[in-house]
Amino acid sequence: MKKITDERLILQNLKNIRIAYFIQTIGILGILGYDLVTKGVEGMRENPLWLVFLITTVISAYLSMNISADHENNKISPQKSLRFSLVVLILISIAVGFFVSLTNGFTIINGVIMGVILFICGLIPIVYIYNLRIKRQDDE
Structure with missing residues (x-):
């Protein structure tokens, strides 16, 4: 072909x-x-x-x-974007974990587990996009 x-x-x-x-x-x-x-x-x-x-x-x-x-344009550094994304992810994970622990039938341990799972699942794409930005920055 x-x-x-x-x-x-x-x-x-x-x-x-x-x-x-x-x-x-x-x-x-x-x-x-x-x-x-x-x-x-x-x-x-x-x-x-x-x-x-x-x-x-x-x-x-x-x-x-x-x-x-x-x-994307290069106005914001990858490190600053990474820090901001991590802060937002941590706040969301804590909030979800807190609300899960308040739900009937769930304990604090369930809330912590849910928060940690959410944090790990959110951390993977954040680190991936950070590496892409660093790679693009190095190429320029």
């Missing part, structure tokens, strides 16, 4: 892939929505499409971060 060199054809190919991805996502959401209505939340989460949907959403988000890091 010959590699496409015409920029118009490359752009059209990317648009076709985007449309196919959109239709595939709508189909997956439709199937999961049907499972949600007929089997409930647990039935929907048991469907293997749920895992496919989560994985593709996370991968799409990380790929979008890569593009957005290249597109």
Whole structure:
């Protein structure tokens, strides 16, 4: 197969892939929505499409971060942005942990666990985008 060199054809190919991805996502959401209505939340989460949907959403988000890091301007240093993001993440994690511990049937330990899980899940993309910004800064 010959590699496409015409920029118009490359752009059209990317648009076709985007449309196919959109239709595939709508189909997956439709199937999961049907499972949600007929089997409930647990039935929907048991469907293997749920895992496919989560994985593709996370991968799409990380790929979008890569593009957005290249597109931003250099007005704010990566270190300052990292510190601000960490402060916001810590405040959100503490608030969620506190409110979870106040919920009936949950203890302080449940709130701490939920806050730590949220912190770790938020820390991964923050560090990833920080590394992308540092890499872009080094390239310039």
